[in-house]
Amino acid sequence: MKWPATRDELRNDGYGFERYTACRSMNCRKNIEMWRTPTGKLMPMSPTDAEHLQPHFADCVDAAKFRKTQR
Numbered sequence: 001m002k003w004p005a006t007r008d009e010l011r012n013d014g015y016g017f018e019r020y021t022a023c024r025s026m027n028c029r030k031n032i033e034m035w036r037t038p039t040g041k042l043m044p045m046s047p048t049d050a051e052h053l054q055p056h057f058a059d060c061v062d063a064a065k066f067r068k069t070q071r
Helices: 007-012
Strands: 015-021 031-036 042-047 053-055
Touching: 007 015
Parallel strands: none
Antiparallel strands: 015 031, 031 042, 042 053
16 A cells, blocks of 8 residues: 655545644754544644655654554
């Protein structure tokens, strides 16, 4: 399955833009966009250029701190 990498593709796949914010990690603080997934969860996204996005977990230096523990 191809990742919906552009904002238009995300909207077409049921994602909704919520807000602009900064990463909560004091080591990162990168500007990110919060998107609501089709299942209702918030997903942080990093812009890679003017049109494309990727999950912020892929480029955050502290991504492991925000990962939920596995049972």
